[in-house]
Amino acid sequence: MTQVIHLGQQIWTNYHKTAACNLKSRIELVNGNERSGRDCLKNVAETVLALLKEAKQYNIPVRPVGAGWSPSPINIVEDGWLIETMRLNRTFKLNNAAVHADCDIAPEALLLVQCGATVDEVYESAEELGRSLRTGGASNGQSFAGACATGTHGSVWKSGGIQDHVRAIQIVTPQRILWIAPEKEVLSDDFIADTGSEIVRDDRIFAACQVHVGAMGFVTALLIETDPIYMVQNIQKAAKIEREHINWLCAGEFTKFSREFGLNEEPYFQQVILNPFDPFDKKCLLRFLYKRPFDPDLPAPPPPQMGAGYDALTLLGKVMANTDLFKANILQLAMERGYPKDRDVDDPDAIATWGNTTEEHAPIANLFNGSVTLDRSKLSDVFDLIIDSFREGGGGTVVTLRFVHQAQGLLAPARWKENVVIDFDGPNLESSHEGYKKVVAALDDAGVPFTRHWGKTNNLDVRRVRSDYEQNMPVWKWAQSQLMPDEADRQVFANQELVKLGLI
Ligand SMILES: Cc1cc2nc3c(=O)[nH]c(=O)nc-3n(C[C@H](O)[C@H](O)[C@H](O)COP(=O)(O)OP(=O)(O)OC[C@H]3O[C@@H](n4cnc5c(N)ncnc54)[C@H](O)[C@@H]3O)c2cc1C
Known part of the structure; x- marks a missing residue:
C-alpha cells in the first residue's frame, strides 16, 4: 500500500529559497511494492482521495508539490498540508490491453509516468525502451506533473512545452478519481476501471489540464507519447x-x-x-x-x-x-x-x-x-x-x-x-x-x-491573467468547475498565489 509519512509541522522553503511557508504538516507519499502498474496507480489515487477528503472535512488547504523548483510561490501553502510526490516515481510500459482498440497511437510509443517521476527518470525509462522525449527544459530534476503544471519548455523550436507529450492525466479531486483524456480514445475501459478511475473524454477539459498550474486537482499519473529514440x-x-x-x-x-x-x-x-x-x-x-x-x-x-x-x-x-x-x-x-x-x-x-x-x-x-x-x-x-x-x-x-x-x-x-x-x-x-x-x-x-x-517570478494578477489568456481563461475555469463543481473542493487547493492569479 502507498505509505503516508507525516513529517509534522514545519517551515518549508522552495528550491530557490524564494518562498517559504509555515505548514500544518509536510506529508510524504511513498509507493508500496505493488507488482502491477494498475494496482500501484489505484492505491496511490485512493490514498490521495482519502487525504483530500480529510483535508476538506477539516478545512485544511493542500498543496501537492514536485521538486519545488518553481521560484514563484505557486508551490507553497500557509497552515496547510504540503504533499510531496517525488517518491511516486515509477514509470510503466503499457501492454496492448491497456490501450483502447480505437487509439491511433502505437502502444510502444506510450509510457505511463507517475506524477513525481523526474524528467530525468522519464528520459531514462524512455531510453531503456528505445524511445525519447521530444523536448524538455534546461535541467532535468523537475517532477513530470510539476513541469507540465507550468508549461516547462526548452528551445526545440519545432516543439512546444513538456506538456505536449501528455495524452491522458489521472487527477484526484476530493470527490473522484478521474482519467482526463481527449475525445479520441487512448486508454481502454478496463485499464481505467482497474486503476480505480472514471474517464472524462473531453478535448477542452484535457487541454485545460495539460497546463494545470496545480489548480485542477491532484495529478497522480500521466500517460505520455514518446518518439523513437x-x-x-x-x-x-x-x-x-x-x-x-x-x-x-x-x-x-x-x-x-x-x-x-x-x-x-x-x-x-x-x-x-x-x-x-x-x-x-x-x-x-x-x-x-x-x-x-x-x-x-x-x-x-x-x-x-x-x-x-x-x-x-x-x-x-x-x-x-x-x-x-x-x-x-x-x-x-x-x-x-x-x-x-x-x-x-x-x-x-x-x-x-x-x-x-x-x-x-x-x-x-x-x-x-x-x-x-x-x-x-x-x-x-x-x-x-x-x-x-x-x-x-x-x-x-x-x-x-x-x-x-x-x-x-x-x-x-x-x-x-x-x-x-x-x-x-x-x-x-x-x-x-x-x-x-x-x-x-x-x-x-x-x-x-x-x-x-507560471513557475518563475512573474508579478501576475487575476486581471493580467485574464487579459493574457483571453478566451482560454473562461474555458479553463469552466473545465475546473466540471472537475470540481463544489466550491469547497476547489478551496482545498487554494493558496495565496493561485487565488491572486484567479486560478482558484
Ligand atoms: C534549475 C532550474 C532550471 C529550470 N529550467 C527551466 C527551463 O529550462 N524551462 C522552463 O520552462 N522552466 C524551467 N524551470 C522552471 C521549472 O521547470 C518549473 O518551475 C516547474 O514547474 C518545476 O517543476 P517542479 O516539479 O519543481 O514543480 P513544483 O515547483 O513543485 O510545482 C509547480 C506547481 O505544480 C503543482 N504541482 C506539482 N505537482 C503536482 C501534482 N502532482 N498535482 C497537482 N499539482 C502539482 C505545485 O503545487 C505548483 O503549483 C527551471 C527551474 C529550475 C530550478
Missing part, C-alpha cells in the same frame, strides 16, 4: 553576433543562422545567451543541437561535452557564488569562463541521446529568474527595448533567447504560432526584479502582447 550532436561556442542575425532568428531562419555559426544544416535546438551590457560587441554563447540517428555503439561523451549544465541558470549559479557585481566585463568573463569552447564545428563530435543533454542541478540559493514569451516575429522590433529596459532597471545578468513552437494547453505561455522566450536569470537582488519590471512595463507601453512563466 534519437541522438543529438552538440555544437556550442562563444561568438559575436550582429543585429542582422537577430533578424534571421526573428524570421525563423535557423538554418541560415546555423550555417553562419554552426553546421550547414537545420538545428533541432537553438539557444542564444547574451550579455545585455553589450549584446553585439561582446560574444554571445550559442548552443545548437542537431538530430542524429540512434547508434547504440556510440560511447556517450561526458555530460559537459553535450552542453549539459550550461544553461544560463546553472552557469550563473556557479559564477555567482562569490559576487553579485555584474558589470559588463565581469559578466562576460564569467559567461565565457563557464562555457566550454571546445565544442565548435572543428572539434571532435559530441553526440548523445536526448536524455544526455541535461544533467542534475545542485540547489543554489537566491537566484532570480523571470521570462517573457512573445510572438517570435516581434523579436527584431522589441530587441533593443527589452535589452535597454532590463539594463536601465538595473538588471545586470545574462539574457537568453529560446525558441518554442505553439505549446499545448489552454494556459500555455507559448501561445503564439512561433514564440521567442526571453529569460532573465540572475541573482535574487532588487536590481534583477527592477530590470524585469522595466521590461514588462516597456512591452506594455509599446503595446506588445506577451505572457509570463
Whole structure:
C-alpha cells in the first residue's frame, strides 16, 4: 500500500529559497511494492482521495508539490498540508490491453509516468525502451506533473512545452478519481476501471489540464507519447553576433543562422545567451543541437561535452557564488569562463541521446529568474527595448533567447504560432526584479502582447491573467468547475498565489 509519512509541522522553503511557508504538516507519499502498474496507480489515487477528503472535512488547504523548483510561490501553502510526490516515481510500459482498440497511437510509443517521476527518470525509462522525449527544459530534476503544471519548455523550436507529450492525466479531486483524456480514445475501459478511475473524454477539459498550474486537482499519473529514440550532436561556442542575425532568428531562419555559426544544416535546438551590457560587441554563447540517428555503439561523451549544465541558470549559479557585481566585463568573463569552447564545428563530435543533454542541478540559493514569451516575429522590433529596459532597471545578468513552437494547453505561455522566450536569470537582488519590471512595463507601453512563466517570478494578477489568456481563461475555469463543481473542493487547493492569479 502507498505509505503516508507525516513529517509534522514545519517551515518549508522552495528550491530557490524564494518562498517559504509555515505548514500544518509536510506529508510524504511513498509507493508500496505493488507488482502491477494498475494496482500501484489505484492505491496511490485512493490514498490521495482519502487525504483530500480529510483535508476538506477539516478545512485544511493542500498543496501537492514536485521538486519545488518553481521560484514563484505557486508551490507553497500557509497552515496547510504540503504533499510531496517525488517518491511516486515509477514509470510503466503499457501492454496492448491497456490501450483502447480505437487509439491511433502505437502502444510502444506510450509510457505511463507517475506524477513525481523526474524528467530525468522519464528520459531514462524512455531510453531503456528505445524511445525519447521530444523536448524538455534546461535541467532535468523537475517532477513530470510539476513541469507540465507550468508549461516547462526548452528551445526545440519545432516543439512546444513538456506538456505536449501528455495524452491522458489521472487527477484526484476530493470527490473522484478521474482519467482526463481527449475525445479520441487512448486508454481502454478496463485499464481505467482497474486503476480505480472514471474517464472524462473531453478535448477542452484535457487541454485545460495539460497546463494545470496545480489548480485542477491532484495529478497522480500521466500517460505520455514518446518518439523513437534519437541522438543529438552538440555544437556550442562563444561568438559575436550582429543585429542582422537577430533578424534571421526573428524570421525563423535557423538554418541560415546555423550555417553562419554552426553546421550547414537545420538545428533541432537553438539557444542564444547574451550579455545585455553589450549584446553585439561582446560574444554571445550559442548552443545548437542537431538530430542524429540512434547508434547504440556510440560511447556517450561526458555530460559537459553535450552542453549539459550550461544553461544560463546553472552557469550563473556557479559564477555567482562569490559576487553579485555584474558589470559588463565581469559578466562576460564569467559567461565565457563557464562555457566550454571546445565544442565548435572543428572539434571532435559530441553526440548523445536526448536524455544526455541535461544533467542534475545542485540547489543554489537566491537566484532570480523571470521570462517573457512573445510572438517570435516581434523579436527584431522589441530587441533593443527589452535589452535597454532590463539594463536601465538595473538588471545586470545574462539574457537568453529560446525558441518554442505553439505549446499545448489552454494556459500555455507559448501561445503564439512561433514564440521567442526571453529569460532573465540572475541573482535574487532588487536590481534583477527592477530590470524585469522595466521590461514588462516597456512591452506594455509599446503595446506588445506577451505572457509570463507560471513557475518563475512573474508579478501576475487575476486581471493580467485574464487579459493574457483571453478566451482560454473562461474555458479553463469552466473545465475546473466540471472537475470540481463544489466550491469547497476547489478551496482545498487554494493558496495565496493561485487565488491572486484567479486560478482558484
Ligand atoms: C534549475 C532550474 C532550471 C529550470 N529550467 C527551466 C527551463 O529550462 N524551462 C522552463 O520552462 N522552466 C524551467 N524551470 C522552471 C521549472 O521547470 C518549473 O518551475 C516547474 O514547474 C518545476 O517543476 P517542479 O516539479 O519543481 O514543480 P513544483 O515547483 O513543485 O510545482 C509547480 C506547481 O505544480 C503543482 N504541482 C506539482 N505537482 C503536482 C501534482 N502532482 N498535482 C497537482 N499539482 C502539482 C505545485 O503545487 C505548483 O503549483 C527551471 C527551474 C529550475 C530550478
